[in-house]
Amino acid sequence: MSNRLSEVQARISTVHELESVVSAMRGIAAARSREARSRLDGIRACAGVIGAAIGDALMLDERNSAPSRSPSGSTNADGDGHGTHVVIVLCAEQGFVGTFNEHVIEAAARLRHPQRNDYFVIGDRGVVVAQEHGLTVGWSAPMVAHVDEVPALADRITGALYERLDGGRATRVTLLHAVPQIATAIEIVQNALLPFDFERFAVPKRQLAPLVTLPPARLLARLAEEYVFTQLCEAIMLSFAAENEARMRAMIAARTNVHDTLDQLIGDSRRLRQEEITAEIVELSAGSLAASTGSVKQKRPPK
Structure with a gap:
């Protein structure tokens, strides 16, 4: 006895x-989610400045319309199914997130496109789940553990992405990631990164175009690449916040x-x-x- x-x-x-x-893990997850949310305003402000610069650069186009070239400087595919569709999937690097990775990977698996899909999976645990679902992981990288690592990861993804674009191994790019939610459900959003949509940027109504030292096509390509970088930074930050909120819910349970x-x-x-x-x-x-x-x-x- x-x-x-x-x-x-x-x-x-x-x-x-x-x-x-x-309790300690829950507190850490809450602090990281709050810090990630606090960085979003700065990223969006940067994207707004780049978007305004793109609008100014569009004034230099002789046709006064969006260019038909991709940010890398190569002509886009005509969308008839040729080439490769790159899908960037943001998952979690660490555990205790419930079914977070499964939801993101299942959303990627449901993505249908006439082109062949090549998946960029971010997060080692997401790579395992992607392989279990039979997805072709063409490139992967660890997910960030702190918000200060976001720019470096976005830079790595941008480098790998444009290497494929310049080599003619990709014609379309889609970004999939989770967003933080108060509810228990995990919301997945999908954004088309490339071909770059120049028509969403307003051309300012003024008489004089800005003075530049680069050819307009090259300038627009550089600005578009910077804008894609900010989009990746925002998506990584949102996914990191959503991951930590999922971890908070798991710790509460x-x-x-x-x-x-x-x-x-x-x-x-x-x-x-x-x-x-x-x-x-x-x-x-x-x-x-x-x-x-x-x-x-x-x-x-x-x-």
Whole structure:
């Protein structure tokens, strides 16, 4: 009995330690999600400045319309199904995120396109899930662990992406990522990065075009590449915030399970302690009764 009670008490101590770990992980995830959200305004402001510059550069186009060239300077495909469709999928690098990676990969697997899909999967755990779903992972990289790593990752993705574009191995690029949500559901958004849509940028109404030192086509290609970089930075930051919110929800569920386990163990401990006390009382009572009976037998007079 005492062995079982000591085992239960040891488990209670272990579960209390686990509760501390779960609470710490929840706090870290909340802080990282909040920090990621705070960086979004700066990224969007940068994208706005680049977008305004693209609008100014479009004034230099002789046709006063969007150029028919891709940001890399090569002519876009006509969209008849030739070439490769690159799908950038942002997943999680670390665990304890529930079904976060599964939702993102399933959304990528449902993406249908006449071109052959080549997947850029970000996040080692996402790569494993993608392979389980039979997706062709052409390129992968670890997901960021801190918000300060976002620009470096966006730069790596941009480099790998434009290497394929310049080599004629890709004609379309789509970005898939999760966005932070208050609700428990995970929302996945899809953005078309390339071919670059110049028509979404307003050309300013003024008489004089800006003075530039680069050919207009090259200038627009450079600006478009910078704009794609900011889009990747924003998507990575949103995905990182969504990942940590998924981790927060997982830790809340874990804490609930920990409390339920603690309640059960404390109940078992009380029951075992009560049984142990009862057994000791019964044993002492039996010993006293036996001693009293023996004493009475010794005092009985002879016949």
